[in-house]
Amino acid sequence: xxxxxxxxxxxxxxxxxxxxxxxxxxxxxxxxxxxxxxxxxxxxxxxxxxxxxxxxxxxxxxxxxxxxxxxxxxxxxxxxxxxxxxxxxxxxxxxxxxxxxxxxxxxxxxxxxxxxxxxxxxxxxxxxxxxxxxxxxxxxxxxxxxxxxxxxxxxxxxxxxxxxxxxxxxxxxxxxxxxxxxxxxxxxxxxxxxxxxxxxxxxxxxxxxxxxxxxxxxxxxxxxxxxxxxxxxxxxxxxxxxxxxxxxxxxxxxxxxxxxxxxxxxxxxxxxxxxxxxxxxxxxxxxxxxxxxxxxxxxxxxxxxxxxxxxxxxxxxxxxxxxxxxxxxxxxxxxxxxxxxxxxxxxxxxxxxxxxxxxxxxxxxxxxxxxxxxxxxxxxxxxxxxxxxxxxxxxxxxxxxxxxxxxxxxxxxxxxxxxxxxxxxxxxxxxxxxxxxxxxxx
Numbered sequence: 001x002x003x004x005x006x007x008x009x010x011x012x013x014x015x016x017x018x019x020x021x022x023x024x025x026x027x028x029x030x031x032x033x034x035x036x037x038x039x040x041x042x043x044x045x046x047x048x049x050x051x052x053x054x055x056x057x058x059x060x061x062x063x064x065x066x067x068x069x070x071x072x073x074x075x076x077x078x079x080x081x082x083x084x085x086x087x088x089x090x091x092x093x094x095x096x097x098x099x100x101x102x103x104x105x106x107x108x109x110x111x112x113x114x115x116x117x118x119x120x121x122x123x124x125x126x127x128x129x130x131x132x133x134x135x136x137x138x139x140x141x142x143x144x145x146x147x148x149x150x151x152x153x154x155x156x157x158x159x160x161x162x163x164x165x166x167x168x169x170x171x172x173x174x175x176x177x178x179x180x181x182x183x184x185x186x187x188x189x190x191x192x193x194x195x196x197x198x199x200x201x202x203x204x205x206x207x208x209x210x211x212x213x214x215x216x217x218x219x220x221x222x223x224x225x226x227x228x229x230x231x232x233x234x235x236x237x238x239x240x241x242x243x244x245x246x247x248x249x250x251x252x253x254x255x256x257x258x259x260x261x262x263x264x265x266x267x268x269x270x271x272x273x274x275x276x277x278x279x280x281x282x283x284x285x286x287x288x289x290x291x292x293x294x295x296x297x298x299x300x301x302x303x304x305x306x307x308x309x310x311x312x313x314x315x316x317x318x319x320x321x322x323x324x325x326x327x328x329x330x331x332x333x334x335x336x337x338x339x340x341x342x343x344x345x346x347x348x349x350x351x352x353x354x355x356x357x358x359x360x361x362x363x364x365x366x367x368x369x370x371x372x373x374x375x376x377x378x379x380x381x382x383x384x385x386x387x388x389x390x391x392x393x394x395x396x397x398x399x400x401x402x403x404x405x406x407x408x409x410x411x412x413x414x415x416x417x418x419x420x421x422x423x424x425x426x427x428x429x430x431x432x433x434x435x436x437x438x439x440x441x442x
Contacts, residue, residue, distance in 0.1 A: 115139040116387040125383060131392055132380065133353075133412040140385040143418075146425045147433045153372055154427025161428055162368055168346050171368035172216045174339035176308065179212045181336060206312040206334075209320060215306060215333065216369065222246035224370035225267075228359050228377030229254050231391025232384070233266050238376055238436035242267035247370060249362045252279045255395055257302035262395060266377070271305040274335065274358050277313065284315045286322070293322040304329045310337075352419060357411045363420065367428060375431040378420055380413035 112127040112134050122141075127134055165171075174181060225245040227233075229252060242248060250256075250273045257268045286292040296319055300307070309316050312334045320332035343364050344355045352360075359378065366373045377394065384390055424431045 112137040114381060114383060115141065116383060116385055117141050118387045123387065125387070127381075129382065132414070134414065135412055136414060138381065138414060140381060140383070143421065144385045144433065146421060147431065151424070151430050152427060153430075157426045158367070158428050161423075165346065165364065165368055169339060169342045169364070169368075171339070171365040172218060173214060174336055174342070175216060175365055176214050176306075177210050177312075177334040177336045178214050179207065179210050180214075181338075182207060182210050205314075206317065209312065209317055209334075211333065215331070221370045223372045223374070224249065224366050226359075226363050226366050226373060226375050227251070227254075227266060228375070229393045229395065230377040230379045231394050232379035232433060233377040233394040234391065236265045236376070236432075236435050238432065239264045239267040241432075241436045242376055243269040245269070245374070247271045249274070249366055251358050251362060252276060253300070253303075253307075254393075266394065268302060270303055272308065273303060273306070274308040274362050275310070276358060277309065277311050277316075280309065280316065280319070283319055286315050286318050293319070297322065297326060297328065300328075300330055305331070307332045308335050309333070310335050310340075347419070350419065352415055353412055355411075357413060357416060360416045360419070363423075363429065367423075373429040375420065375424075375429055378417060378431055379433060380417050 113124040114127045114137065115122060115124045117123070124137075127137060223245045224247045225242045226249040227242055248267070248269045248271050250270045252275050253273060254266070255262060256266075256270060257263065280296075283292055283296050286296065307330055309332055316332065323330055323332060340361060341355070343361055344352075347356050347360065347364075348354075356364075363373070363375060363378075379390060382390060382392070420429070420431055423429045
């Protein structure tokens with residue numbers, strides 16, 4: 001009996017140590033094995049050690065006064081992990097978010113709004129659009145705050161993020177359909193906003209057009225720019241900055257080299273362009289009308305590198321062969337739908353609904369393929385933090401998404417942007433939202 005009593009403290013100690021160890025693991029890992037943000041999915045995806053599961057460090061390291069919205073607001077409940085860069089170091093820790101940063105959680109019977117500041121006064125505007133899913137209100141003054149701070153790359157966070165992506169979504173090996181990763185006669189599911197998905201069997205004709213191996217090199221590119229098409233690029237004077245990068249990603253075939261008024265703000269350099277099938281559908285008559293090929297060659301004459309098309313249709317193959325015959329510097333390849341869905345799945349585990357936009361997909365790939373990534377033209381809101389209008393695109397372009405597709409299949413670009421904002425604050429990517437130094441001719 002004495003022996004049993006004397007062993008009880010030892011058993012308790014062992015039990016306590018095991019409990020502490022398991023608690024630590026739960027702080028770091030979720031059921032999928034990926035690092036999570038924390039108890040509320042708001043701790044850092046990147047922080048493996050010293051994680052405070054509850055993130056209970058109110059207002060840590062943040063002295064900026066909150067910008068309050070209106071008396072109707074319930075108040076923000078979200079948490080965020082910021083990293084603040086200075087000349088010596090970049091630090092990060094779990095922290096609660098000030099009331100002026102992040103989405104505002106509005107009552108269910110109210111329409112989402114955008115809060116902004118005009119003439120020193122806080123105002124709000126109903127947040128409603130048919131171009132994307134709208135699920136939350138945002139205080140744009142607070143949303144913009146992290147982009148005013150000095151930024152520097154955080155190598156530890158970048159490396160950790162790449163490791164998680166490599167486990168599921170290796171861009172170098174999986175982004176492009178090749179003869180090595182493509183399977184003939186396999187029913188591939190291609191995500192599509194209008195029809196939710198399209199199943200397409202890879203015929204021998206399509207398979208023969210795939211490269212034997214991926215054209216993406218194993219060695220990472222240096223400094224990369226991912227250029228969105230947001231209206232925030234208008235008047236940005238960022239063309240020279242964009243063109244100074246080693247490698248430039250672009251999205252959906254925007255006009256390049258055609259209008260000097262655009263070029264000084266968006267640049268002309270391009271190495272990889274990812275496009276939806278909708279953006280090249282206008283060239284379908286190429287199978288019957290040879291002049292349509294001339295039109296395509298003329299409109300893409302400035303483009304270089306890879307044109308990544310989402311689905312291999314017969315008219316796309318005709319365009320591909322036309323480029324090869326004319327020995328242009330542009331080559332059509334096809335996006336691997338398995339990789340795209342894997343990347344969408346990865347982000348769904350971080351709280352993004354449904355499939356992701358082409359823009360976020362390319363940002364994710366760039367993180368894997370480049371040493372350093374800078375983003376331009378990413379701002380989903382129709383106004384800026386001062387209430388000035390911001391166009392959906394910087395150029396006139398057709399928009400193929402809307403309520404007809406069903407709201408469950410429209411991108412939630414507000415949430416996507418907040419994820420980009422988090423990557424910016426963590427030193428993984430740098431997002432440019434303001435004017436650059438003047439570029440081009442004065």
